Amino acid sequence: MTNTEDFAALVSSRICHNLISPIGAIGNGVELLEMTRQGNGPELALISDSAESASARVRFFRFAFGSAKEGQAIGIDEISAILTARSKDGRFRYTWAEDGTIDRPVAKLLFLAILCVEHALPRGGQIRVARTQGGWHIKSVGGKVQLDDVLWAALQQGKEPLSLD
Numbered sequence: 001m002t003n004t005e006d007f008a009a010l011v012s013s014r015i016c017h018n019l020i021s022p023i024g025a026i027g028n029g030v031e032l033l034e035m036t037r038q039g040n041g042p043e044l045a046l047i048s049d050s051a052e053s054a055s056a057r058v059r060f061f062r063f064a065f066g067s068a069k070e071g072q073a074i075g076i077d078e079i080s081a082i083l084t085a086r087s088k089d090g091r092f093r094y095t096w097a098e099d100g101t102i103d104r105p106v107a108k109l110l111f112l113a114i115l116c117v118e119h120a121l122p123r124g125g126q127i128r129v130a131r132t133q134g135g136w137h138i139k140s141v142g143g144k145v146q147l148d149d150v151l152w153a154a155l156q157q158g159k160e161p162l163s164l165d
Contacts, residue, residue: 012065013066027048052085052088063082069105072105080096092126092127121140121146124143
């Protein structure tokens with residue numbers, strides 16, 4: 001990894017770290033209001049669902065864009081918790097067919113690949129990640145597929161596209 005890539009990953013990690021604390025505080029505040037029975041209305045449910053969704057997104061982005069050093073591992077339980085929280089909006093359903101732990105750099109690549117698949121399925125769908133003898137396999141099923149031909153061709157060829165917007 002070049003210094004620029006290291007720097008970008010560290011900045012991404014820091015942004016995620018700074019965002020997760022206030023999102024967690026909002027969730028804690030909602031819990032306190034529920035415990036004191038001062039709020040059980042649809043407004044509080046909306047705030048609670050939004051805070052949970054934001055937390056799941058930030059945790060996902062931390063692994064997809066944050067720092068991932070060799071030798072660091074992530075447990076499949078943590079990955080499953082993140083994907084389960086992300087699937088609560090009903091747009092995507094995830095299956096992660098693996099147990100134990102995986103190296104953080106591998107998890108980072110898989111999370112980035114999941115983002116690519118999600119982008120290609122504008123109406124949502126099912127995404128399954130499984131380890132194979134040759135590496136990893138990501139399979140998706142969705143109602144409509146919308147591929148960016150330039151980006152997918154570059155991905156298949158292992159080349160960086162000329163320009164990224």
